[in-house]
Amino acid sequence: MAGALAGYRVLEFASLGPGPFCGMMLADHGAEVIVAYRPGGAPDPRDPVFRSRKLVEIDIKTPEGRAQALELAATCDAVIEGYRPGVMERAGLGPDDLLAVNPRLVYGRMTGWGQFGPLAPTAGHDINYIAISGALGSFGRAGERPVAPLNLVGDYGGGGMMLAFGIVTALLHASRTGEGQVIDCAMTDGSAAxxxxxxxxxxxxxxxxxxxxNMLDTGAHFYETYETSDGLHVSFGPIEPQFYKTALGLLGLADDPDFAAQMDQARWPRLKEKLAEVFRTRTRDEWTLVFEGADACFAPVLSLDEAYAHPHNVARGTFSEIEGVRQPSPAPRLSRTPAAAPQRPSAL
Incomplete structure (x- = not known):
């Protein structure tokens, strides 16, 4: 495969959510990622999170399966596992076991609470991990309960993406020193970061x-979403004074003295009401035409299908379609070692 990680081999012990996302990121950029599934546990091949992988069945609870996993790990540069602390050790496939057969191995461990701490052995999900990191408590409107931002902050940003970063940095260290190491990637830590x-x-x-x-959490009138006359929405974010001035002009509010003191927080609730009234006078697409090409920090709020078809995303190839399944293309873009087009996972 093409990509900056071509030549690296990764063994991914099948798990949910952030582990597969980490594997997707590495595979997108050229690593050979082999996913070991328990018998009967292979994923739906249409799921983009499992793209560009090789799938194998290994029952790590049996002596034969353990031997197969050790043999495969001896040929790999990195491992991804996402089980509770102690599970891999009990299977005889913990860090000590795998590093004994491959001292250069990068052993990536993906958990919610981390490998140690009072909560480490307990169950949880994204919403719980970002709750104790302080992130969840910051998402929501004034006077309302916290709103979970899908499972992007814990599972994917603070988990899978952070583990992918950790694996690549540890691979750089291993290439210089020949020393493998263990990565304790906790979604509590990652979402806090x-x-x-x-x-x-x-x-x-x-x-x-x-x-x-606050300014970035829907407190400010100039960093907010607004409903339009057709029941759709736009995003509005002109923070800088020059962009704010341009935006007010396009809204017909350039001479309104109420908007002169942009950073006066006492005025923000009333200014939000006034902007809401203005945005409700036109449809979303009409406002998009008004703001088109202007430095006013404006964009329509799109559905998934609309995002797939947006001219900017089409021009950049932000999305792909693989055997009828729409999905995001590999990111980020590297100039000398671009990622290859993703493919469905191999047959088991």
Missing amino acids: LMALIWGARATWGWKDERGV
């Missing part, structure tokens, strides 16, 4: 530890 901007905002520009009252 994604909140670095907000921790910085608290320290430097007065971010309040409340939902829906």
